[in-house]
Each structure stands twice: as C-alpha cells, then as structure tokens.
Amino acid sequence: xxxxxxxxxxxxxxxxxxxxxxxxxxxxxxxxxxxxxxxxxxxxxxxxxxxxxxxxxxxxxxxxxxxxxxxxxxxxxxxxxxxxxxxxxxxxxxxxxxxxxxxxxxxxxxxxxxxxxxxxxxxxxxxxxxxxxxxxxxxxxxxxxxxxxxxxxxxxxxxxxxxxxxxxxxxxxxxxxxxxxxxxx
Amino acid sequence: xxxxxxxxxxxxxxxxxxxxxxxxxxxxxxxxxxxxxxxxxxxxxxxxxxxxxxxxxxxxxxxxxxxxxxxxxxxxxxxxxxxxxxxxxxxxxxxxxxxxxxxxxxxxxxxxxxxxxxxxxxxxxxxxxxxxxxxxxxxxxxxxxxxxxxxxxxxxxxxxxxxxxxxxxxxxxxxxxxxxxxxxxxxxxxxxxxxxxxxxxxxxxxxxxxxxxxxxxxxxxxxxxxxxxxxxxxxxxxxxxxxxxxxxxxxxxxxxxxxxxxxxxxxxxxxxxxxxxxxxxxxxxxxxxxxxxxxxxxxxxxxxxxxxxxxxxxxxxxxxxxxxxxxxxxxxxxxxxxxxxxxxxxxxxxxxxxxxxxxxxxxxxxxxxxxxxxxxxxxxxxxxxxxxxxxxxxxxxxxxxxxxxxxxxxxxxxxxxxxxxxxxxxxxxxxxxxxx
Numbered sequence: 001x002x003x004x005x006x007x008x009x010x011x012x013x014x015x016x017x018x019x020x021x022x023x024x025x026x027x028x029x030x031x032x033x034x035x036x037x038x039x040x041x042x043x044x045x046x047x048x049x050x051x052x053x054x055x056x057x058x059x060x061x062x063x064x065x066x067x068x069x070x071x072x073x074x075x076x077x078x079x080x081x082x083x084x085x086x087x088x089x090x091x092x093x094x095x096x097x098x099x100x101x102x103x104x105x106x107x108x109x110x111x112x113x114x115x116x117x118x119x120x121x122x123x124x125x126x127x128x129x130x131x132x133x134x135x136x137x138x139x140x141x142x143x144x145x146x147x148x149x150x151x152x153x154x155x156x157x158x159x160x161x162x163x164x165x166x167x168x169x170x171x172x173x174x175x176x177x178x179x180x181x182x183x184x185x
Numbered sequence: 186x187x188x189x190x191x192x193x194x195x196x197x198x199x200x201x202x203x204x205x206x207x208x209x210x211x212x213x214x215x216x217x218x219x220x221x222x223x224x225x226x227x228x229x230x231x232x233x234x235x236x237x238x239x240x241x242x243x244x245x246x247x248x249x250x251x252x253x254x255x256x257x258x259x260x261x262x263x264x265x266x267x268x269x270x271x272x273x274x275x276x277x278x279x280x281x282x283x284x285x286x287x288x289x290x291x292x293x294x295x296x297x298x299x300x301x302x303x304x305x306x307x308x309x310x311x312x313x314x315x316x317x318x319x320x321x322x323x324x325x326x327x328x329x330x331x332x333x334x335x336x337x338x339x340x341x342x343x344x345x346x347x348x349x350x351x352x353x354x355x356x357x358x359x360x361x362x363x364x365x366x367x368x369x370x371x372x373x374x375x376x377x378x379x380x381x382x383x384x385x386x387x388x389x390x391x392x393x394x395x396x397x398x399x400x401x402x403x404x405x406x407x408x409x410x411x412x413x414x415x416x417x418x419x420x421x422x423x424x425x426x427x428x429x430x431x432x433x434x435x436x437x438x439x440x441x442x443x444x445x446x447x448x449x450x451x452x453x454x455x456x457x458x459x460x461x462x463x464x465x466x467x468x469x470x471x472x473x474x475x476x477x478x479x480x481x482x483x484x485x486x487x488x489x490x491x492x493x494x495x496x497x498x499x500x501x502x503x504x505x506x507x508x509x510x511x512x513x514x515x516x517x518x519x520x521x522x523x524x525x526x527x528x529x530x531x532x533x534x535x536x537x538x539x540x541x542x543x544x545x546x547x548x549x550x551x552x553x554x555x556x557x558x559x560x561x562x563x564x565x566x567x568x569x570x571x572x573x574x575x576x577x578x579x580x581x582x583x584x585x586x587x588x589x590x591x592x593x594x595x596x597x598x599x600x601x602x603x604x605x606x607x608x609x610x611x612x613x614x615x616x617x618x619x620x621x
Binding site: 023112118 | 547
C-alpha cells in the first residue's frame with residue numbers, strides 16, 4: 001500500500017493489482033453463490049432436535065433412515081433411533097447365519113436402505129432379495145438367521161416379528177423358507 | 186468421559202506425527218507452528234493407521250491398542266526432547282491485517298466444524314469408509330484377513346487402501362464403540378491441516394500469504410467434501426503437502442523438504458486408490474527436474490519410499506487374494522481401440538465439470554494464468570494438469586454402462602485431489618521462484 005502512495009507502482013502494475021482484486025472479489029462472490037445452492041443456511045432453521053440428533057452415536061445412520069422413509073411419506077418424528085433398535089434386535093440372534101433383506105426393488109430408496117442395513121449388520125452378511133425382480137437376486141445357499149422386511153407386512157400370526165422403524169421389521173426365524181414367500185404378503 | 190478418551194486418541198495421533206516430523210526435518214527446516222501442527226496430524230494418521238495395519242497382522246484387541254499407543258508415546262517423547270534442540274520455530278510477528286486474516290480463517294474453520302456436525306456423511310463416506318472402520322473396530326482394531334477375500338457384493342472394494350478407516354477406528358477403539366457424532370469432529374481436522382500448510386512461509390520469503398487458505402472456503406465443494414467422510418479431501422491435503430514440499434525442494438535443495446515430499450508421496454496410495462496415480466505423477470515430475478540436473482541420488486531418495494510402498498501394498502493384495510470389484514476393463518490396446526470413440530465425449534463431459542462455477546468458483550482460472558509462463562511454472566502445472574488428464578483418460582476403460590454415468594458420479598470428486606495444490610499456487614504466481 002505504501003508504494004501506491006509513494007507513486008512506486010506504474011500504471012501497468014496498478015491495473016494488474018486491480019485485475020487481481022477483481023479476480024478475488026469474483027472468486028468470493030461466485031463461491032458464496034455456489035455455497036448458497038447447498039442450502040446450508042437451512043440447517044439453522046431445522047427442527048430444534050436436529051442439532052442433538054446430529055451428534056449422537058448413530059447420527060448419520062439414523063438421518064439416512066429418516067430421510068429415506070420421509071420420501072415415502074413417513075413423518076421424521078416417527079423414526080426413533082432405528083439403528084440402535086436394529087442393533088439390539090440383531091444382538092439377540094445367536095445363530096451365525098446370514099440375513100436376507102426382502103423389499104420391492106421398484107422403490108427408489110430400496111438400494112440405499114439395503115446398504116444401510118448391510119452396514120449396520122456387519123460383520124453379518126446381508127443378502128438382498130428383491131420381490132419384483134427375484135431373478136436379479138443371488139441364490140441363497142447358506143443358513144439364514146433372520147429376514148429384514150421393508151414395505152412388506154410380516155405374515156399373519158408371526159410371533160417373532162420385531163419392528164425397528166415404520167415399514168421396517170425383522171423376523172427372527174430358525175424356520176427354513178424361501179425368501180420370496182414374504183413377497184406375497 | 187468420552188471427551189477425555191477422544192482427546193487422548195487425538196493427542197496420540199498428534200504426538201506420533203510430531204515425532205515423525207522431527208525425525209524427517211532433522212533441524213534442517215523451521216516450520217511455523219500452524220504448519221508443524223498440520224504436519225503432525227497428517228503424519229500422525231499415517232503412523233497410527235500403518236501401525237494398526239502392520240501390527241494388526243499378528244495382534245489385536247487391547248494388546249494392539251497398547252502397542253500402537255506405545256509407538257505414539259515414544260515418537261511423542263522424541264518430539265519433545267528434540268524439538269527445542271533441533272527445530273527452531275519461526276518467531277511470529279503479526280500485523281493488524283494478518284490478525285484480521287487469522288480471524289477470518291478462525292471463523293471459516295468454525296463454520297466448517299459446524300457444517301460437519303450438522304451434515305451426514307456422504308454415500309461413500311458411510312457405506313465404504315466408515316463401514317470399514319466399524320469392521321476394524323469389531324475385529325479388535327485389526328482388519329480381518331477374510332475381509333480381503335470377501336465377496337465385494339457384501340463388503341465393497343476390499344482392495345481399497347485403509348488410512349481413513351484405520352484413523353476412524355482408532356477413535357472408535359478409544360471411545361469403546363463406533364460413534365458417528367464424534368467422528369464428525371475428526372474430519373474437519375484435515376481442513377485445519379490444509380490451512381496450516383497453506384500458511385507456511387516458503388524459505389527466503391518474509392511474508393505469509395493468507396489468500397489461498399481464505400479462498401479454500403469459497404470453493405463450494407470443499408465445504409461438502411471436507412465433511413463428507415470420503416477419502417477425497419484427506420487425499421487432497423496429503424497431495425498438497427507432497428506438492429508444496431517437492432516444489433520447494435526443487436528450488437532450495439533443502440533435504441528436509443525432500444524427505445517430507447518422499448514420505449508424503451509414499452502415503453498417497455495408502456489414502457485412496459487414486460493416490461497411486463498421484464504418487465506416479467509426483468515422482469515422474471520430480472525425476473524429470475532432477476534428471477536434467479543429473480541429481481540421480483536425489484531422484485532415488487524421492488522415489489524409494491513411494492515405489493516401495495506401492496510394491497508392498499500390491500504384493501499384500503496379491504498374497505491375500507483381495508477381490509476386485511470390476512469397474513474397469515483391462516488396460517490393453519484392445520480396450521483402447523474398442524473405446525477410442527469415447528475420447529471426445531470424455532473431453533466434453535470432464536470440461537463441463539471444470540467449468541461449473543457453482544462447484545469450483547474460479548479455481549481453474551488459477552492454473553490457466555500460469556500457462557502464460559509455462560517455462561516458469563511447469564512442475565507445478567504438471568502436478569495439477571497430469572492428474573486431471575489421467576483421471577479423465579481412465580474413463581476409456583470404464584466398465585460402467587453408460588460410461589458417462591461413471592464420469593458424472595466420480596470426476597468432480599477426483600478433481601478435489603488437485604484443488605488444494607492449485608490454490609496453493611496463487612502466491613507463487615507473483616513470485617515465480619517458489620514454483621520453478
């Protein structure tokens with residue numbers, strides 16, 4: 001700055017400095033406009049409990065459940081600690097067998113829900129069974145310890161169906177059955 | 186109690202990194218305090234993750250935790266005892282303008298922490314990286330060998346490197362359980378490390394340049410990538426470290442900087458698979474410059490750690506029989522001749538991504554400015570342009586159908602890797618010597 005006042009800078013240098021200042025201003029302006037598109041400021045207006053949810057043990061898993069089910073019309077407030085509930089249910093299963101996730105493939109959120117259940121259930125193996133595309137499901141050859149149903153009602157008179165979120169339930173069963181039989185419920 | 190356990194886990198990482206930094210610097214280079222902290226965190230994650238991985242081949246549970254912690258404490262002791270003797274921290278005198286810049290950076294960092302706490306991890310951050318951290322935690326802090334042979338349909342990408350999962354599981358092991366809330370405090374530390382590295386004073390310069398660090402906040406995707414739980418932003422920070430130390434070594438011939446560059450080049454493939462491409466770019470660029478001056482010994486010193494780690498990791502994957510999720514066709518002339526028609530499409534699609542101001546603001550104009558003086562800036566430009574071109578070229582081998590879906594879903598993320606080094610070049614455009 002001092003050099004400016006002392007006349008130490010030539011016209012070319014001043015114009016270069018002006019260009020540099022313009023570049024920085026444009027960089028910041030476009031950056032702010034770009035950041036606004038992420039709607040991060042909406043986070044300030046969220047429901048008060050959202051901030052608390054965000055720092056819980058299963059913050060991301062639970063938020064995924066809430067967002068995915070919300071897209072199907074399920075109120076966020078009705079999805080309460082689904083990850084913790086699923087983990088508790090799985091901890092009661094003593095058998096080592098795999099789990100089968102049974103769901104309609106046609107729903108857009110099904111794949112992500114499967115990934116979510118698969119991750120929470122680690123190190124157990126979760127096989128995906130898609131009702132409206134059974135041919136795309138790998139044959140289930142290993143022992144199965146439980147079925148996880150999404151958007152499918154558990155069969156009537158099922159004693160051991162445990163819900164961990166709206167539209168999501170676990171059927172713990174030693175009974176050997178073909179997963180596709182759930183699809184007709 | 187969680188606060189304390191989290192603090193212990195973080196302190197052990199930083200003490201391990203500080204020890205590693207002191208051993209690499211050997212008193213031949215005086216970093217600023219922010220730069221040293223950034224170095225300590227980055228090197229610390231490398232030391233702890235590698236320690237867990239290597240020792241985890243034979244140990245697990247409490248024994249593994251104690252063994253890796255002991256290494257961290259030992260390195261911390263080395264740092265404490267040698268720090269005053271061998272490294273003279275630069276005495277910092279700040280002007281009012283500098284205090285203002287520091288205040289801006291502090292506010293920006295707090296915003297990044299807040300965004301990290303409020304947002305969820307991205308898809309890969311959750312299902313790829315954090316899932317592996319859980320698996321490691323459940324296996325007592327070591328990656329089970331069966332994982333590498335697992336069907337990728339159930340455990341994705343077993344051949345991916347493990348710095349991030351091991352770093353995340355390090356905190357899980359200390360907390361005694363996986364905790365996604367606490368993890369959200371770890372990810373922005375890479376952002377803070379990037380600030381520390383960008384605020385460094387290159388040798389021979391009196392002033393510190395704040396602009397790149399401040400502008401980093403205004404590259405819109407940086408805010409999202411630095412908090413998403415994906416490995417791309419950490420890889421960008423490691424590449425930044427590797428690039429700036431290599432470029433400065435080529436100018437100053439300070440061997441402490443060569444050791445840092447060579448170490449970071451070796452770490453890159455441990456962060457993400459694409460890190461191997463970045464390592465090759467770094468080594469190739471460095472060797473070309475050094476070979477012109479017939480500095481073969483320096484070229485060897487630069488390449489040895491990176492090449493060794495690439496070979497060791499490759500050998501490990503072969504020995505364990507790690508399964509590969511088939512995302513690419515084999516790299517062969519047959520594939521190239523079959524898919525050569527993709528080249529113009531790839532050129533158009535990737536260029537579109539570079540021009541998206543809502544993602545990058547004016548970031549990519551920075552290297553364009555340097556193209557005007559190619560002779561002065563070519564090593565820096567090579568470190569930026571080569572990955573951009575190589576990443577685009579990889580889509581010739583993509584097995585996705587349509588392959589443009591592969592570009593849409595990944596190219597923007599890959600560009601993150603060179604974004605920080607691009608920003609770091611801004612001061613150099615005024616003083617060519619730092620880039621030559």
